[in-house]
Structure formats: C-alpha cells, structure tokens
Amino acid sequence: MNKKKIINDPVYGFITIRSELIFDVLDHPYFQRLRRIKQLGLTELVYPGAHHTRFHHAIGAMHLMTITLENLRTKGVEITDNEFDAAMIAILLHDVGHGPFSHALEYSLLQNIPHEHLSRMIISRLNKEMNGRLSMALDIFNGHYEKKFLNELVSSQLDIDRLDYLKRDSFFTGVSEGTIGADRIIKMLDVKDDRLVVEEKGIYSIENFLSARRLMYWQVYLHKASVSAEKMLINIIKRARKLSRKGDTLFASKSLQTFLSREIGIENFAEEPGILDSFAKLDDYDIWGAIKIWADHEDQILSNLCQMLLNRKLFRIRLTNEAPDKAEIKAIEAAVMKTYNLSANEAKYFFSHGKVTNNAYMASDREILILSKSGQVRDVVKAADLPNIKAMSKIVRKYYRCWPKDISL
DSSP: OOOOOEEEETTTEEEEOOOHHHHHHHHSHHHHGGGGSBTTGGGGGTSTTOOOBHHHHHHHHHHHHHHHHHHHHHTTOOOOHHHHHHHHHHHHTTTTTOOTTGGGGTTTTSSSOOHHHHHHHHHHHHHHHTTTTTHHHHHHHHTOSSOHHHHHHHSSTTOHHHHHHHHHHHHHHTOGGGOOOHHHHHHHEEEETTEEEEEGGGHHHHHHHHHHHHHHIIIIITOHHHHHHHHHHHHHHHHHHHHHHTTOOOOOOHHHHHHHSSOOOHHHHHHOHHHHHHHTTOOHHHHHHHHHHHTTOSOHHHHHHHHHHHTTOOOEEEEESSOOOHHHHHHHHHHHHHHHTOOHHHHGGGOEEEEEEEOSOOTTSSOOEEEOTTSOEEEHHHHOOOHHHHHHTSOEEEEEEEEOTTOOO
C-alpha cells in the first residue's frame, strides 16, 4: 500500500505525508476521531464558516512543523531524521486528547482532567500498539527529550500549535484581524543554547502575532455569544448527569453514558483501561445526537435547555469590568425562579456567571526570546521598544452573567 499521500489543505495547499509511520498515526482511529471534533466548538453559532475540525488543525500544524525544521536545518541546527519525524508526530498528536466541544466540556464531562494529560495517555497507548516507535515523539511531547527546543516547538508561547490555529481560525471565521505572518515568523526562528529564539529583525512579526492573538480571543474565542452557548451546553451536561445518577434512563451512546453515569477522575483512567477506550470514541456527534433526543425529554429543565441551544435561543449575556455583586446574582436567580416556576436548585441551570481572562503573553511562562545581532538573548518585553508588547503582557479580566432572553431585568 502506498502510504506517501498528499492532502489538499484550504489554508496551505498541498501537504505531503513524508513517512509510513506518520501515515499509520494519521490512519489510526484515535486520530481519525479528530475529524468529528470541531476546532472552535460552538463558535459556528457566531461565525457560520467555523466548521473546521481538530483534524484540519493537526494536519496544518504538522505542515508548519515540517517547514520550521527544514528552515532550522538550513541555519546549521542539527536535527536527525528520527528527530524530524518524532517532532512532526508530537505536534500531530498534541491535541489528540481533546474531547467533544474541547474546552467547553473539559471540566464538566470529566473531573478536572486537562486535555494535555489525556493526549499524553493516548500517545503512550499508541506507542505500545506501535511497538515503541513513538517513544521519541512522546519524550518530545513531555519535554523529556535532550533537545529542549523541540518541545518548545510543540508547546510554548510561540509554538507551532498557535501559529496554525491563529491562521486557520482567522481563515474560517473570516476575522481578518487574526491574520499572522506565520511564514515570516518561521523564517526568523533559530536555536541558541538549546532554546528557541527569534532573530531581532522578526520582532515586529512577533508584535503582530501577539496582537492578533489578543484580538482573536475577544472577537472569536471569548465572543460573548460563544461564551453564552458554552455555558448553556455545560448546564445541559450537568443536568443530564444529575438525572442519570438519580436513575433516569437517558438516551446516550455507550461512551457518553460512561461519563454521565459516574464521576470519572484521573485515577479511573489509570486503574481502568476501558475508560480511555470510551473517551477515545467520544466526539461532537455523541453530544449533538443526545441533545436532539433530550429536547423531547420529560424533564422540562433538560428539554428546554436543549431546545434553546438547538434553535440558537442563546442566553442574554452581559460583560463588565467589575464582578457582579451578590444582589445582582440574587435578582437574576429570583427572576428565573418566578418566570419558570422553579426552585433555587433548579433555577441554577438557567443562568451562569463568572469571569473570562485574556492574556496574549505571559513573561513568566516560557517566554519568547529575541536574539540580537550581538548574540544577546532577551525576553521579548525587554527587547522591544514597542509599548504594545508591554501592554499585552498584562492579564485582562471581564466578568459575565447570562440568563434567558425572555427574562427582563
């Protein structure tokens, strides 16, 4: 069988699968599942074009990794063929641990298990199936490989993951403010003392990259309608879990039922191999299929929430710079209780409040390093004479509260 295939990507054009091992990873059911998980979850309710998947993103990231490694080689950075393939596999599988609707259900369907940990477990499982051929990729992913810059290409504040998702999400949403010069940034990358650095002449491209990331967060990832829809979805899952654990029979796929019927934490994944198998079958279709059936469920809270989400009757949402006080939250709760004739415990499913944060750059977290012409390496904030970069290192917080639109406050 010919395993050296070509994929036509709408963002980059033709992408070549360069080895049989990479093809085998692509062809595995764990990776094929990513075709059924949208990259931006419910953001399609705001931007109708945002139907691209985590499969698209992973393929694109692999392509950018190829270009990056080839560029570093031309600058004299020693990268063996095995390291080249391992780095490509590490970025290809960096998001394989995402579940349905990704971040929205990361902490409600599961019990505080970040997707990075699940990616690590799935890569380990794949490595066993493939007789250890992914060992170097797993070491790079975990940051245990001797060449640390390879891990920085997979996970850092200027990694290949971010370069692809900003470019791809901007393309599919049509939000031009998110456009970045990924090609120029890649050309400016180098390695100094085993750290990934950016040549000084690329500092303006980094400013644009950080600015685009901040704008994409406000306009796409933290768009108020997306936040509202995600809170509704979370409340649907919470209600379904409560009913399921009371003994109600809820329609759900076998895999989804596993996570509705019991609390599952990281220890369950370690002690019960079947839990990882169930998770590796979950995708967006499990959730949407259940929601369509639950819309006719006899429980009015569950059915109403499902109908509202299916028909895009999203909660009204208000964003402010100050946190809501207790009186405001009590007023929303009282209005929901009165309008829908619900108790306080039941009313909590029809409103939500909390905060969202936007930090384009954190100097304390594996900083972006700038290499000067004299050979000096400094953090981008210290190296830049641009006030924008300094401003983007500050965390911006906004507070939200949301409730059904048929309730006036």
